[in-house]
Amino acid sequence: MADRHLAPDTPELRERWGSFEFSPEHKAKADKHIAKYPDGRQKSAVMALLDLAQRQVGEETDTQGWLPLPVMEYVAQYLDMPVIRVVEVATFYFMYNLVPVGKYHVQVCGTTPCMLRGSDDIITACKSRGMVKGGVSEDGLWTLTEVECMGNCATAPMVQINDDNYEDLTPERLDAVLDALAKGDTPKAGTQEPGRHTSEPSGGPTTLKEMVSENHDYRGEW
């Protein structure tokens, strides 16, 4: 399990984030999320608002974003709910970063299927590029986290970088993806295996082969 902790409440933190407010476009989105719930149940939108806040912090700092305490307090105030309830949510879910992260948050899956398919090599590759677990690399670009299963076992090993998954990785393919990101390009998300679209069986279908090119009625064959 990741070692999570809240960023300490310091005067510098208060000074930097004490005046945080949603930008007009985020505010519009936040209100849309709140409007999904009945009157008086605005608290239900807390997860969406925390995500928006994290994204806005990310935009302001040119990183993936995180949740400083004053920002959580702002969300609590926005939703008229006790701040401790907001912090409970933010500390529970791993998608909310509690400490500053780099521009790209590389989350490597280390659960069994990925581990069997070589996630240890992926982590080594990340580390050899100067990434540190739980910290920000010196160039400010990378944060490395080892996470549990993200449901891409068919295309293991995988990493999640900010909002995209990169699957079927080898250290070389990962390097290509990271190099592209570092240059400011947008590499293709999803599987990195040439010829593979999504999570279909590697090396072509093994079942329902007739369905590949056209609709096929199997019923007579049962």
Next chain:
Amino acid sequence: MPKVTVDGQEIEVPDGATVLQACEQAGKEIPRFCYHERLSIAGNCRMCLVEVKPGPPKPQASCALPASEGQEIRTDSQMVKTAREGVMEFLLINHPLDCPICDQGGECDLQDQAVAYGRGGSRYDMNKRAVTEKYMGPLIKTVMTRCIHCTRCVRFSEEIAGVDEIGALYRGEDMQITTYLEQAAEHELSANVIDLCPVGALTSRPYAFEARPWELKKTLSIDVSDAVGANITLHSKGREVMRAVPRINDDVNEEWLSDKGRYMVDGLTKRRLDKVFLRKKGGLKPSTWEEAFKEIAKAKPGKAIAAIAGDMVDCETMFAAKALLKACGSSLLEGRQTGMDYDVSNLAAVNFNSTFAGIEAADAILIVGSHIRWEAPLVNVRIRKAVKRGAKVYILGPGWEPTYPATFLGEDLSVLSKLPKELVDVFKGAERPAVILGGAGLAKGALGATLAAADKLGVVKGDWNGFNALHFSAARMGGLMLGYAQKGGMADIVKAKPKVVLSLGADEMDFKPFADALKVYIGHHGDKGAHAADIVLPAASFAEKDGTYVNTEGRVQFAEKAVFAPGDAREDWTILRAMADALGVSVGFDSFAELQAGMIADVPALGEEGLADLGKLPKADGKAKAEGAISAYPIKDFYLTNPIARASAVMQQCSAELLHGDELAEAAE
């Protein structure tokens, strides 16, 4: 009414009961940690597992499973035994084996249940989890490594206290119970989480390492820190009261107690009057009982003797003083020290008629001049319950922070005669409307106007009497029943120019107008009263004498003596009895039993524990008007309202840290 079978015994349980409640009804003990009768169901400790058919062939958490028709419940099967052992083994994996140095030892649910339902030993030999301690204020000591994540404290502060400040951060094994940024828990009921905590994670900070539960003597008593009359047990060791804990009384305090009632007991050993003092040449000098009584006799008061009752005296003391004054030919009795002079010709008009349990059912409440959170924290809990059931609350007076949604109507009392339309409409549609008149309202002479407004709002309907006066002095209702009230209040006493003024623990009164009189203070703490007195006679506090108290709903309750008073201090009635001899009059009692019999003959209601019948409300005077504005509430500092609390180091710390913490922080910078 579903019928279920518990261990082969068929019983009928109420609709909506859970399997756990069904088992309890059948007399089976179900171990539990997270389940608590007065909190919502969490179902996260898994200790209450039982076997239920029909259902999946596995143990089920009985606290969260509704009992339904035809269920076959087993609490004694092998499956249940194994399940309990398993849960207990998991709970103990991360629980330190520090019972010998844990304050919960001896009254710990986990300890007891581990012995009763656990297996002999652990099979776990890896490192245990350790959690840093969390600061929760001057009353709650935390050792969070011991926490088993039952979340009772979280649910208490959210549901009962209404102050969301405790929460569970992180998840799974890393879960930690804390307050936001480790701020102190800042409400008047915070220490109740200590009782709720089933393990030693939250324990009492002032009582830390003081005593073990089995070496304490338990005495049933009544909390005198406010007029709620919460039922408490005083735990004493030797001659010292170590702590006060609430006992269950659903009519009064449920099972909660305010922080003041719980923690002012350390004040019982501080600043105590343990010698007789006489004022000589401007200073109080230690003296003897003989000399003091000689001095009082020398004053030759005759009829000119008055008695002022303090906020914490029992009915017996007040009756003894009344008998003494009667023997002298005086009836100058007053208990409303601060000069209040509301009409007491009908006691129902100054009583909490709906009862505390009844106010929970109210659906519209108008509060006139009462900071209920401070004046009666346990009544505030009841009102919060009413609001959760849909009641609307209006408050007339300066703003304070209620723990429920409420509408403030401003400070001007004239609102009472021209109530806003919205409020009138709400009350018109209400089945059980209630009005609560507090100390600030009474002091401003708003009793008549509030009665008139209550009459207009129709708060009396059939069995329901929704007119409530909320006092905050434990002695008030008893004093009023015993006649401790003059028509003009304290002003009448001053006008009568008594030669001798007996202050029965009265510290809040103004002694200046009695400059010519001999001021005799009969009390237990060296506080304002003793400072102003000419003669100080050391007496017993509530913990050191038997006594009858009447709470603000007119409930007569009896408190027992827990410890002996220190030094030369005597029980109050014996002092007054001796004073009668000194003054050469006869009061008609020589023992406590005779005194009580005399008191009951005088006011029969005091002889029966329970609600006193104070009759019907008087006819409201439609013309009664109240004027002026309520500028402030009488309680300035919740933690320091009485001499015991003022002497208590814990209460002083609470006041400094929780109420004046900001000022302190500024001074430090």
